[in-house]
Amino acid sequence: MTRFVPAPWPRRLRSQEWFGGSGRDQIYHRGWMKNQGFPHDLFDGRPVIGILNTWSELTPCNAHLNVLADFVKRGVYEAGGFPVEVPVFSTSESAFRPTAMMFRNLAAMAVEEQMRGQPMDGCVLLVGCDKTTPSLLMAAASTDLPSIIVTGGPMLNGYYRNERVGSGTHLWKFSEAVKAGEMTPEEFAEAEASMSRSAGSCNTMGTASTMASMAEALGMALSGNAAIPAVDSRRRVMAQLSGRRIVQMVKDDLKPSDVLTRDAFENAIRTNAAIGGSTNAVIHLLAIAGRVGIDLTLDDWDRCGRDVPTIVNLMPSGKYLMEEFFYAGGLPVVIKRLGEAGLLHRDALTVSGQTAWEQVKDVVNHNPDVILPADKALTQSGGVVVLKGNLAPKGAVLKPSAASPHLMVHRGRAVVFEDIDDYKARINDEGLDIDETCVMVLKNCGPKGYPGMAEVGNMGLPPKVLRKGITDMVRISDARMSGTAYGTVCLHTSPEAAAGGPLAVVRDGDMIELDVPNRRLHLDIAEEELTARLAAWTPTHEVAESGYLWLHQTHVEGADTGADLSFLKGGRGAPVGKDSH
Structure with missing residues (x-):
């Protein structure tokens, strides 16, 4: 490595373009700052x-x-x-x-x-x-x-009834316990005070x-x-x-x-x-x-x-x-x-x-x-697993240390939610055709689709599954997950559904294969069928017409490259601009 060599000191600093000197502009800048009681020698370089x-x-x-x-x-x-x-x-x-x-x-x-x-x-x-x-x-x-x-x-640390309470983590845990009938809403409210002490x-x-x-x-x-x-x-x-x-x-x-x-x-x-x-x-x-x-x-x-x-x-x-x-x-x-x-x-x-x-x-x-x-170690192969396949051509991620070992290789029937509103409307329905072997799929929650890519990827399980004592299922989305959450959750699926990625055309009943050891996320349909579905796809997410939301949806890049705005990438430096006075 080439060792860092400090620049010579003293030298003229950038701030001196505003404050250094006796010209009109420098007096203007210093004078306004001095109304806060700053002595003159603070501007001396x-x-x-x-x-x-x-x-x-x-x-x-x-x-x-x-x-x-x-x-x-x-x-x-x-x-x-x-x-x-x-x-x-x-x-x-x-x-x-x-x-x-x-x-x-x-x-x-x-x-x-x-x-x-x-x-x-x-x-x-x-x-x-x-x-x-x-x-x-x-x-x-x-x-x-x-x-x-x-x-x-x-x-x-938070504590509730002599149990460590982790902010966020226990919010998900207690919320699921209420849905499963293992915790009362009153106890949930009592636990609230211990989460942020x-x-x-x-x-x-x-x-x-x-x-x-x-x-x-x-x-x-x-x-x-x-x-x-x-x-x-x-x-x-x-x-x-x-x-x-x-x-x-x-x-x-x-x-x-x-x-x-x-x-x-x-x-x-x-x-x-x-x-x-x-x-x-x-x-x-x-x-x-x-x-x-x-x-x-x-x-x-x-x-x-x-x-x-x-x-x-x-x-x-x-x-x-x-x-x-x-x-x-x-x-x-x-x-x-x-x-x-x-x-x-x-x-x-x-x-x-x-x-x-x-x-x-x-x-x-x-x-x-x-x-x-x-x-x-909690797991010998930690980090973030990057999954690829016909369902995630540009990648999806999964956190092994928060996942269930028995689900790391899994094949299941897709239960599809077209967006977060569809999920909220149907997840508590006792008639929902779902069990613990299924794969929950959530669309239109990526950078463009939500918009902004919310932390909704760790979808709560349906109550009828929770009542069986099941605490985890495979879940796939183009959303994010809170860092405090857990589960076998495939996130950041790219390209996102709102950009016409394969996630957009998954249907109820499709079989999906997750193979974490081999880094594979696969939609088990014929290539010709996938191509035909994508050709017939049209966007369903809401598109903004003005404001920052429009700017964001128009210019945001995919999760696979950081979901930054395209025109902000690359260093631009901090040159001293021309004084307008």
């Missing part, structure tokens, strides 16, 4: 650090980030920088409709233009909720300004914790950032240290393009396998890679993750939660284990200025029941 804050009271995972921002400011000031807090687009997983995923690209576009159009030399990206982390990473990758991630951290994001290895881990594994966050609970004082220390670090990154001109290399993405893919991370990481890492011009594909996910054991014993794959993961040593222990097993690009550069290996080589595993030995 020191790095201006944008604290891009996704705080919002409608984004509960991020509702404490305003506190962390103050600690970032302390660090920036201590290191000789000038911090400015900038509120940015916040995508709430729990509140945004039709789905937060539809707005990930909008958030990335909005933040990118704020970074490009304002006087920032470097950025601290304050994130937490599922889509805020990838959207700001995408923006940083596009502008290539020195940037560092600080996540808000997970909630504390402190500030922070999901305490399972859901998408928020997964993407925090991905940011750290990519090298875009300081080592140890991912698992610190939101209310632990060490989370505030991490924010302050990151504030200090970004100032030095600006001085060294250490940019996302220096960190987000192919080696970094391969490290992240293997880390995702080891932690039993969310399938959502597939779509987000593909999108981030597209922003820096790295040709990352679904085949890379299968190649890099196939032989990595899942060693983190966390829900939804295991039994513990993020709090225990932190106490055990957190992600640095996992990355060290990958390095010891020859599964880590050790020389990959990180925002700390050290390599991936240098910063973890001395860490210790404090709980081998949380971070397991390889011979006791």
